[in-house]
Amino acid sequence: MxxxxxxxxxxxxxxxxxxxxxxxxxxxxxxxxxxxxxxxxxxxxxxxxxxxxxxxxxxxxxxxxxxxxxxxxxxxxxxxxxxxxxxxxxxxxxxxxxxxxxxxxxxxxxxxxxxxxxxxxxxxxxxxxxxxxxxxxxxxxxxxxxxxxxxxxxxxxxxxxxxxxxxCGVQTGAGAVMNALRVPAGASFAVFGAGSVGLSAVMAARVAGATTIVAIDLHDERLDFARSVGATHTLNPSRDDVVASLVALTGYGIDYALDTTGLAKVIRQAAGSLAPRGTCGVLGASAPGTEIVLDEVHFMSGGRRLMGIVEGESDPDTFIPALIELHRQGRFxxxxxxxxxxxxxxxxxxxxxxxxxxxxxxxxxxx
Known part of the structure; x- marks a missing residue:
């Protein structure tokens, strides 16, 4: 045809x-x-x-x-x-x-x-x-x-x-929170990058019951939008010390961080903001061969974790209908x-x- x-x-x-x-x-x-x-x-x-x-x-x-x-x-x-x-x-x-x-x-x-x-x-x-x-x-x-x-x-x-x-995009962000990181009620969560994937993660974190939800982006209009869909705090790296701000906000670091940028420097910040036993998910793609450098003592001594995430670790046959229902309820x-x-x-x-x-x-x- x-x-x-x-x-x-x-x-x-x-x-x-x-x-x-x-x-x-x-x-x-x-x-x-x-x-x-x-x-x-x-x-x-x-x-x-x-x-x-x-x-x-x-x-x-x-x-x-x-x-x-x-x-x-x-x-x-x-x-x-x-x-x-x-x-x-x-x-x-x-x-x-x-x-x-x-x-x-x-x-x-x-x-x-x-x-x-x-x-x-x-x-x-x-x-x-x-x-x-x-x-x-x-x-x-x-x-x-x-x-x-x-x-x-x-x-x-x-x-x-x-x-x-x-x-893809919405499933990836929401699934990273709900399926891969499994952010529990009461946890703190920060997403680095407030595009459609990061904002989907913010909405999912609110559904999951996270009580501290931080969106980080260079564009203030994206940060304003993030607040309107569930972010409790926002940071702009052009004027905020992101790692110090996240540690100060929680007193010990973020429980769950998510990078959507694929930028090695940003991933290091995300990992550096983790609380002991905290987990950082990475789903932003970059060029093959890109290396991530971490502070080994900080990463190891606190039992911190770094994990790659593809498509939100979602089973689309069940997760996409679930997101549709959450949207119908006005929650997503x-x-x-x-x-x-x-x-x-x-x-x-x-x-x-x-x-x-x-x-x-x-x-x-x-x-």
Whole structure:
């Protein structure tokens, strides 16, 4: 079938809207009419060639839409179902067998190689290959193919155009707090970086019952927003000594810290702010080979912990519906971060995100 899609052709260049050919779904694939897709920083990193995803490629990995067709081996969803498309996994490795699919041994090839597992692509233009299957979906398009492992059925009355960000960015921040760090009621929590991931973590910390919730960012407007969704304190590193302030606030350091920046200097601050037996989660990606330097005596002597986190350690089939229900109850207002753009303004959406004008852009796939 013919679809409209945003294609990355040049490293760091604008996405171009093109008419492409999309193959029919295979026996194990699902054809989704995309309603809307969130714009994530990972899309920008891949656009800029910082990860080895081949170009030309259709990106997009926070898609929400309606199932149109399913392959004959698919039983999880049916035509007409409302769905969110999330990250892909193999379902066969030790991590997947342990229901820890965000650490799938094949996570990188399944999500970043731009092909199906057999090396093929379902996308082409005038017979020329366009890479797809990005995060098992490539949803910067009017239609996408996905798989049972990365499709999540959602309630038919849910606000579908809002739900795409739950697939990655929001799931990552909220899941880091609720699934990975397991921040308990009464704990102190600090997040370094108040973008959509960090703000999702703030909302989740409030749901979890943390009593001291600190957001740290260089942009005061983001800090104001963080206070409006649950932060009890905010710090701006341009004028605040972050580590000293966090220790002074609690008297001994933060119980749980989360870095969303991927910057080694910031991770050191996050780890340096920990109380004895405190835990720091790291989920911001940086260039391969980046090293983290810590004060070994401080880190070891207090029994402090540093852990990597991918996709919030979430089981999407249960966690995404849980976030939808929390939103329905008014306890997880992630919709306040969202601004909508039509597909033909996708480059504006990306620019607004990078410049900090929009916290979470979502692109609507208008026909």
């Amino acid at each position: 013919k679809i409209k899609a945003a294609v990355v052709r040049d490293k760091g260049g604008p996405l171009t809207l093109e008419t492409l050919d999309l193959e029919d779904p295979r026996d194990d694939e699902i054809l989704v009419r995309v309603v809307a897709t969130g714009v994530c920083h990972t899309d920008v990193v891949v656009r800029d060639g910082l990860l080895p995803t081949p170009h030309p490629v259709v990106l997009g990995h926070e898609g929400a839409g309606i199932v149109e067709r399913v392959g004959r081996n698919v039983t999880k969803v049916a035509a007409g179902d409302a769905v969110v498309m999330t990250y892909d996994s193999c379902g066969e490795c030790p991590s997947c067998a342990a229901h820890a699919q965000s650490y799938c041994h094949a996570f990188f090839p399944r999500n970043f190689f731009g092909t199906r597992p057999d090396g093929s692509s379902a996308l082409s233009k005038e017979g020329t290959r366009i890479h797809g299957n990005f995060f098992g979906q490539s949803s910067f398009a009017t239609h996408a193919l996905c798989h049972e492992r990365n499709v999540v059925k959602v309630p038919g009355d849910a606000p579908l155009e809002l739900l795409g960000p739950l697939a 207002p992630f919709d306040r971060m969202v601004k909508f753009y039509p597909l033909d303004e996708i480059n504006t959406a990306i620019a607004d995100s990078l410049e900090g004008r929009t916290i979470k852009p979502v692109v609507r796939m208008e026909a």
